[in-house]
Amino acid sequence: MEEVERELGLDEVLKLASNENPLGPSPSALQAIRETLQEIHRYPDGGCHSLRQRLSQHLGMSPEELCFGNGSNELLELVTRAFLGPGDEAIMGHPAFVVYRSVCQAVGCDIREVPLKDFTHDLPRMLQAVTARTKLVFLGNPNNPTGTCVSPTDVHDFLQELPENVILVVDEAYREYVPRDLQPDLLRPIRDGRYVLALRTFSKAYGLAGLRIGYGVAPAAMANILNRVRQPFNVNTLAQKAAAAALDDTAHLKETVRITEGGRRSLQARLGEMGLSYTPSVTNFILVDVGVEGRAVAHALLRKGIIVRSMEVYGLPTHIRVTIGTPQENARALKGLGDVLDEVEAAVRSSDSTGGRSDQ
Numbered sequence: 001m002e003e004v005e006r007e008l009g010l011d012e013v014l015k016l017a018s019n020e021n022p023l024g025p026s027p028s029a030l031q032a033i034r035e036t037l038q039e040i041h042r043y044p045d046g047g048c049h050s051l052r053q054r055l056s057q058h059l060g061m062s063p064e065e066l067c068f069g070n071g072s073n074e075l076l077e078l079v080t081r082a083f084l085g086p087g088d089e090a091i092m093g094h095p096a097f098v099v100y101r102s103v104c105q106a107v108g109c110d111i112r113e114v115p116l117k118d119f120t121h122d123l124p125r126m127l128q129a130v131t132a133r134t135k136l137v138f139l140g141n142p143n144n145p146t147g148t149c150v151s152p153t154d155v156h157d158f159l160q161e162l163p164e165n166v167i168l169v170v171d172e173a174y175r176e177y178v179p180r181d182l183q184p185d186l187l188r189p190i191r192d193g194r195y196v197l198a199l200r201t202f203s204k205a206y207g208l209a210g211l212r213i214g215y216g217v218a219p220a221a222m223a224n225i226l227n228r229v230r231q232p233f234n235v236n237t238l239a240q241k242a243a244a245a246a247l248d249d250t251a252h253l254k255e256t257v258r259i260t261e262g263g264r265r266s267l268q269a270r271l272g273e274m275g276l277s278y279t280p281s282v283t284n285f286i287l288v289d290v291g292v293e294g295r296a297v298a299h300a301l302l303r304k305g306i307i308v309r310s311m312e313v314y315g316l317p318t319h320i321r322v323t324i325g326t327p328q329e330n331a332r333a334l335k336g337l338g339d340v341l342d343e344v345e346a347a348v349r350s351s352d353s354t355g356g357r358s359d360q
């Protein structure tokens with residue numbers, strides 16, 4: 001944001017590109033950070049003891065079934081590094097979160113991408129893709145960049161059919177935003193010993209993206225292996241304290257979800273009125289088909305001080321992904337998008353009237 005402000009000479013840049021919490025961190029987390037500042041000359045608690053106890057009560061899981069990472073991204077890397085290598089196969093949807101692919105490339109395993117169906121994971125096709133070499137399946141639920149989820153029954157049925165030796169990584173980075181009846185219960189199969197790793201994060205609804213902390217829930221034997229491949233001090237002290245405080249601040253979480261749901265409803269309604277097609281979302285972001293080159297639209301918005309994500313890298317050249325902000329931020333984003341699309345249309349019209357010769 002600072003770079004955009006400096007380079008474009010803008011005052012107030014609005015970042016709606018990384019699905020962060022527009023309300024900021026919980027005040028309790030900030031207080032915990034202030035109280036901990038005096039201790040940062042010490043290494044962190046490598047076992048995240050106090051957060052582990054707190055989270056174990058919160059989830060009703062044993063402390064041994066938890067593992068912590070420098071963001072849930074680190075856990076994606078650790079699970080891949082621990083269990084996959086050349087000759088193994090990982091299955092993932094397409095498009096899905098780019099990190100699944102990059103962590104697999106880093107360990108040299110084969111990647112089988114299964115196209116989404118209606119912008120949602122196609123679980124029957126993913127099952128069909130399983131072979132004797134398949135070791136792990138990534139399921140972003142909800143999926144980034146589409147903002148869609150599969151139903152709890154479908155996840156349950158998928159797990160029933162998946163061979164027991166295959167690890168299922170369910171990335172639940174956006175779980176808190178999902179309506180209750182659409183949140184699968186993965187803790188039960190984990191208690192039953194299924195090789196499931198449920199990944200969650202403090203970066204999104206808990207508003208702590210800059211501190212880098214996420215966690216995984218898995219059968220104790222699996223969590224133990226992830227613990228053995230991580231760096232001894234992978235989660236910093238401030239992150240541990242702030243996460244524990246954020247977990248207790250249910251008011252902040254509720255307000256975050258409330259403002260996101262409201263923003264989602266009004267953004268989607270307005271996008272519809274503008275004649276733009278979007279993928280109905282259960283998260284804090286919306287995938288929008290702008291009908292023209294998404295990269296150019298993202299660029300034009302950037303010049304207006306609004307940062308959104310072009311979806312070219314996900315193979316969606318006419319899409320952008322917009323994070324849901326506060327009502328004021330959403331209004332600014334919609335106004336900017338409307339203006340940019342009007343400009344594009346005017347440019348096309350003028351190029352039509354000049355026979356496509358832009359030099360005249």
Ligand SMILES: Cc1ncc(COP(=O)(O)O)c(C=O)c1O
Pocket residue numbers: 018019070071072073074097140142143144171173200201202203209212213214
């Ligand atoms: C689907 C998904 N998983 C994981 C992450 C990583 O989150 P973090 O490493 O901040 O916990 C993100 C962040 O954008 C995401 O969209």
